[in-house]
Amino acid sequence: MARHIYVHNPFCARKCPYCDFYSITDSSLCEGFYRAAEKEVRLLRSAAGTDAGTNPGTDRYGRDTVYFGGGTPSLPNSRYVASLLRTIREVFDLSPDSEMTIEANPSSLAPDKLSDYREAGFNRISLGVQSLDDEVLKTLGRLHDSQGAIDALFMIREAGFTNVSADLITGVPGQTVDGIKKDLQRFYELGVKHISTYSLSLEEGTQFYDRYRNSLEDLVPPDTEREMYYETRRYLQSLGFEVYEISNSCLPGYKSIHNSSYWDSCEYFAIGAGAHGYLGDMRYGHRDDVRAYTDEMKLLSTQDYKEFLEGKRTDFKSLYVEEMLTEEDKMKEVPFLRLRTSEGIRLDEFKRRFGVEFEDVFSQAVESNIAKGLLERGKRTLRLTRSGRDLANQVMEDFL
Ligand code: SF4
Known part of the structure; x- marks a missing residue:
């Protein structure tokens, strides 16, 4: 029976102006964080027991999955990341055909990192391209340009990854439907098998929110945004992609099994500051605080973690219960x-x-x-x- 594990890497090189995901730029905390995450994997396994998270009855793919998201998991030293994946595979005794995904950004990828990922067992990469139009990338405040993204896709292919996903943002001021179609066509030609498309949204607490909240007319009008959404769907279908979820499309055989497990109500473990999990009746999380996470994991025992998972204790700095589900x-x-x-x-x-x-x-x-x-x-x-x-x-x- 399959298990699903989500790891949140909370580090980014710079905060993108539209992003409200939890991430920080202080890389001095990175090594300690990854050490703490390795400890959490072992604690979790011994505290939860072998049957936890095995998803009886709800999992239809029957394949274990591990997903390193963030933040930018390709930013830290790849040795930390590779070592954490190895620990997860060993401690959870994951099957060799597990889907193991890492999110990456074009600006922080390099051939030696990719080879470390391959050796550790990653077999799927999700690249945060967002656009292949330099003006759009500038508006989004991304660190890479279109050539950087294309180079990264070549590098990924040369490293031997065939299961590659790319993210694309729509509804960006200055973007056009034709521009989006050009990007999709290019993704297809570059061997991308899975595409996640997201509409830009104004989230409170972001630079974009402050920039645009009093000048909404500078944003793409809702009708144009909807047109972009439907044209994107249509174009993807014309290229042979199946739009299998509101934001996700793939060529045959390339659905994200990890993401599908969320929509199938499967249980999943969470590792790292900012990560959220679901076990039994409990939806739980780790607070958005790397220091609290690292300090807490140093001190926690298996018994502490067990009492948390059993809902007997809530006095933790990082771990908290989001909801007990009836x-x-x-x-x-x-x-x-x-x-x-x-x-x-x-x-x-x-x-x-x-x-x-x-x-x-x-x-x-x-x-x-x-x-x-x-x-x-x-x-x-x-x-x-x-x-x-x-x-x-x-x-x-x-x-x-
Ligand atoms: S790289 Fe991704 S996670 Fe990091 S700030 Fe930008 S959008 Fe957010």
Whole structure:
């Protein structure tokens, strides 16, 4: 039975003006952080026991996954990163066919880092390209230019990685639909197998928020932004990509198994400051504080970690419980997670997992959204229609 492990690397070379993910630029904390993360892997394994996180019944791929996200996991010394992956593989005894992904930025990649990643076992790279238009990259405040991104994609290929994903941001001031199509075409030609597209959004606490909140007219108008979204979908499909989730598309055989496990309500372990996990009835997290994390992991014992996971103690500096889920909460999460996917809610699976029919539990929300043309029935599935995709958040709220 598969297990899923998320590692949050909280270091970046510089803070991008639109980003609200947790990351810091003080690299002097890096070595201590990775040492602490190695300790956390061992603590977690002995505290949680061998059956924890094995996802009985909800996992359909049956493959273990490890995902190093961030932040910029390609920024720190690759020896730290490689060593942490080796420890995870050994301690969790992961199967050799596990999907092991590392996020990388073009500005911090180098051939020797890539070869360390390969040797440690990484077999999938997700590259934060964001755009291949230099003006757009400048607006986004990225450290690389388009040539840097293209060079990185060649370097990745030369290092032997075939499972490569690229991120693209849409809705950036100055960006055009034609420019986006050009980028997608170039990704395809450069051997990218998976593309994640995100619409730029103004998040409080970011430089972009301060820059644009009083001049929203400088942003891409919502209608143009929607057009970009649909043109992106259409163009990806014309290149042979399957749009399998609101933000994710891939060529056949290249779905992200790790991300799919989230939408399938699988349990997953979390390692590192800023990382969030899900085990049993508990959604839990690590505070956005590298120092607190590193200090705490030095002192924690297996017994401390065990008592945290059992919900018996909450007096930790870094670890905290986000939510204890009831059976009803778990049912409500299903539409919230599954309606993001093109397949939608799998009604048989819901019945198997909870012992009741989805449409009996949520009859009102289902009927009203079908009547409004926002939801449609497939073969034992329920999914968003095109209009439903435009109002996805509103539809999901009806199930809460
Ligand atoms: S590199 Fe990524 S995680 Fe780091 S600040 Fe920029 S967008 Fe955020």
